[in-house]
Amino acid sequence: MAGFFNELKKTVSAAARKINESGTVIEEIKKKAIAANRKIVLCEGEDQRVVEAAEECVRTKIARIVLLGDPEQIKANNPDIDLTGIEIVDPAKSEKLDEYAALLYELRKSKGMTEEQAKEQAKDNTFFGALMLKNGDVDGLVSGACHSTANTLRPGLQIIKTAPGVSAVSSFNLMVGTNKYVDDGMLIFADCGLNPTYTAEGLAECAIATAKSAQEIAGLTPRVAMLSFSTKGSAKHDLVTLVQEATKIAKEKAPDLALDGELQLDAALVPEVAALKAPGSPVAGHANVLIFPDLQSGNIGYKLVERLGGFEAIGPICQGFAKPLNDLSRGCKSADIVSAVAITALQVK
Numbered sequence: 001m002a003g004f005f006n007e008l009k010k011t012v013s014a015a016a017r018k019i020n021e022s023g024t025v026i027e028e029i030k031k032k033a034i035a036a037n038r039k040i041v042l043c044e045g046e047d048q049r050v051v052e053a054a055e056e057c058v059r060t061k062i063a064r065i066v067l068l069g070d071p072e073q074i075k076a077n078n079p080d081i082d083l084t085g086i087e088i089v090d091p092a093k094s095e096k097l098d099e100y101a102a103l104l105y106e107l108r109k110s111k112g113m114t115e116e117q118a119k120e121q122a123k124d125n126t127f128f129g130a131l132m133l134k135n136g137d138v139d140g141l142v143s144g145a146c147h148s149t150a151n152t153l154r155p156g157l158q159i160i161k162t163a164p165g166v167s168a169v170s171s172f173n174l175m176v177g178t179n180k181y182v183d184d185g186m187l188i189f190a191d192c193g194l195n196p197t198y199t200a201e202g203l204a205e206c207a208i209a210t211a212k213s214a215q216e217i218a219g220l221t222p223r224v225a226m227l228s229f230s231t232k233g234s235a236k237h238d239l240v241t242l243v244q245e246a247t248k249i250a251k252e253k254a255p256d257l258a259l260d261g262e263l264q265l266d267a268a269l270v271p272e273v274a275a276l277k278a279p280g281s282p283v284a285g286h287a288n289v290l291i292f293p294d295l296q297s298g299n300i301g302y303k304l305v306e307r308l309g310g311f312e313a314i315g316p317i318c319q320g321f322a323k324p325l326n327d328l329s330r331g332c333k334s335a336d337i338v339s340a341v342a343i344t345a346l347q348v349k
Contacts, residue, residue, distance in 0.1 A: 021310040024316060025176045025186055025218065026339050033062045033342035039339050042231045043129040043143040043152075045069020045088065050145050051078045053337035055314035062338060063345050064140055068125040091128035100131040107134075107159060118188045125329050126136055130155035133323050140344035144328035145337060150329040153318075160321050169320040170194055171212055173302050175200040177311035187305075188214045188222075190258040192298035193316030200245035207250045208318045211257055217346050225268035226250070226261025227297070231277040234264075243293050258282050265290070265301075296344070317343055 040063045042049045050262055051074060054065045059082070067074065071088040091097065099117070104127070105118035113121075121127050126147065132138045133207075143152045153169070162169060172190035190210040191198075198206065203226075211222035228243040229235060247261035260283040267277040267284050273284030292298030306313040318326050324347035327339050 027128035030342045033345040038139040038345035039064040040140045041066040041129040041138040042092045043068045043125040044145050047146045048329045049334040054086050055081050056338050071195045092123045112136050130159040134159050139348045140324035141339050142326050149327050163322045166320045171316035172210045173315035175311045179286040189302045192302040196295045203246035204249035208254045222289045223283045224259040224289040225263045226291050228262035231264045231267045250279050
């Protein structure tokens with residue numbers, strides 16, 4: 001393992017040169033977003049980074065933008081930002097408020113929500129944005145620059161809900177860089193930011209969803225490794241059994257997908273190790289989608305590769321919602337928000 005990370009570190013400069021020559025992955029994603037011409041709602045007009053990102057998205061035509069907040073306050077707080085072309089909506093004063101409140105009431109009345117509570121809740125920017133998305137008035141939603149993950153995901157789960165056949169929302173990270181074990185200039189890691197634990201069924205769903213995201217967002221032909229501390233039964237433990245069962249379920253649900261497990265990380269990425277530990281595997285030695293068995297290992301793994309390996313980490317990006325909805329890090333920069341908007345645009349079905 002030490003040799004793997006040493007190799008990553010030694011090739012950071014080469015990775016940067018290669019990416020600069022060919023154009024970054026995110027620039028390719030932005031080009032696709034421009035062609036898609038989607039309408040995305042940004043829920044946090046009170047945050048200058050979000051307003052800057054809205055301006056950039058409109059200027060470069062990455063997406064059409066609806067910005068939520070008080071128009072006068074947004075203009076007063078951002079005098080140097082060109083708001084031309086940005087649709088600014090104040091939820092509390094919107095002509096759609098009653099319509100959205102009625103929609104929220106229908107969705108939540110079985111949970112005890114009253115019409116009065118729905119009217120008040122619909123004034124909240126993130127709930128209003130989720131209702132816009134549910135109603136088909138926008139194509140996607142991005143929030144979380146100045147609010148917690150729970151503030152973004154709660155309206156998503158209550159209003160947008162999961163896609164048909166999906167039991168849980170999951171997330172993935174694009175890890176952009178290169179070395180001798182990374183053929184495509186990036187790896188996809190999941191789940192590194194959302195679900196602390198998985199059932200075998202849930203882990204299988206995460207693997208299939210991530211493979212689809214790898215293809216649709218990053219343009220990869222997915223080769224999925226179900227990671228563990230064991231390779232093909234080399235260790236016996238309940239944690240290993242979980243990954244083995246998830247692998248079996250995923251193969252049954254997506255028989256045409258190049259997926260294998262359980263695999264240790266070196267068996268997943270290093271051809272020489274794969275030849276010894278998993279001969280004949282369709283994935284081992286050249287995986288580009290890595291499915292971690294739990295959030296703890298996934299979060300540690302992506303931060304190791306980012307901090308020690310010099311890879312750029314983009315995400316976490318949500319998947320499994322019925323419509324595209326993504327959370328931001330509160331430490332994000334305006335450029336990160338622009339990237340999130342572009343990715344969200346490409347998730348629209």
